[in-house]
Amino acid sequence: MRYWLMKSEPSDVSIDDLAKRDNKTIAWYGVRNYQARNFMRDQMKVGDQVFFYHSSCKQPGIVGIAEVSKLAYPDATQFDPDSKYFDPKATAENPRWFNVDVRFVNKTRLIDIKELRSYPELKSMRILQKGNRLSITPIDPMEWEYISRLM
DNA sequence: GCCAACGTTGGC
DNA sequence: GCCAACGTTGGC
Numbered sequence: 274m275r276y277w278l279m280k281s282e283p284s285d286v287s288i289d290d291l292a293k294r295d296n297k298t299i300a301w302y303g304v305r306n307y308q309a310r311n312f313m314r315d316q317m318k319v320g321d322q323v324f325f326y327h328s329s330c331k332q333p334g335i336v337g338i339a340e341v342s343k344l345a346y347p348d349a350t351q352f353d354p355d356s357k358y359f360d361p362k363a364t365a366e367n368p369r370w371f372n373v374d375v376r377f378v379n380k381t382r383l384i385d386i387k388e389l390r391s392y393p394e395l396k397s398m399r400i401l402q403k404g405n406r407l408s409i410t411p412i413d414p415m416e417w418e419y420i421s422r423l424m
Numbered sequence: 425g426c427c428a429a430c431g432t433t434g435g436c
Numbered sequence: 437g438c439c440a441a442c443g444t445t446g447g448c
Contacts, residue, residue, distance in 0.1 A: 280446090282446095306431075328445085328447085329446050333447065386447075403428085405445095406430055406445050407430095428447100429444100430443105430444085431442105431443090434441095435438105436438085
């Protein structure tokens with residue numbers, strides 16, 4: 274079982290939105306970065322634990338825990354001409370983008386990026402590195418443990 | 425709203 | 437295959 278951090282803009286899908294969905298589950302659609310796609314497609318397994326992170330908002334930070342509830346499958350939005358995630362180069366025979374399903378586990382207090390930066394134990398976290406833009410990053414078990422204790 | 429950093433695109 | 441130009445991300 275592995276650990277991940279997944280960013281979502283709360284104006285798009287917040288932790289509360291996730292908690293309110295049917296089965297508290299959502300397809301992690303819209304990822305259009307190959308590295309992040311590969312994490313979902315090639316490495317994520319059902320039961321993997323996820324820090325749910327709010328980005329591009331007033332208070333960026335970890336706000337809850339979720340888990341992978343379905344293995345990766347083709348992202349439906351790539352085939353939808355009306356979606357902003359439509360990809361004309363993707364076909365049903367040759368899908369380019371994949372997503373897993375993620376299920377709500379629980380909310381936590383907000384552990385914002387400033388607080389995360391304040392712990393030397395977490396300084397190697399990918400999201401704290403300068404210029405980091407990757408929306409899905411692996412979390413080291415030690416880091417998961419450390420952050421869990423803060424909650 | 426700014427802008428540094430990054431990934432992607434496409435001409436050569 | 438290089439790399440300049442461009443678009444996007446995301447904290448501030």
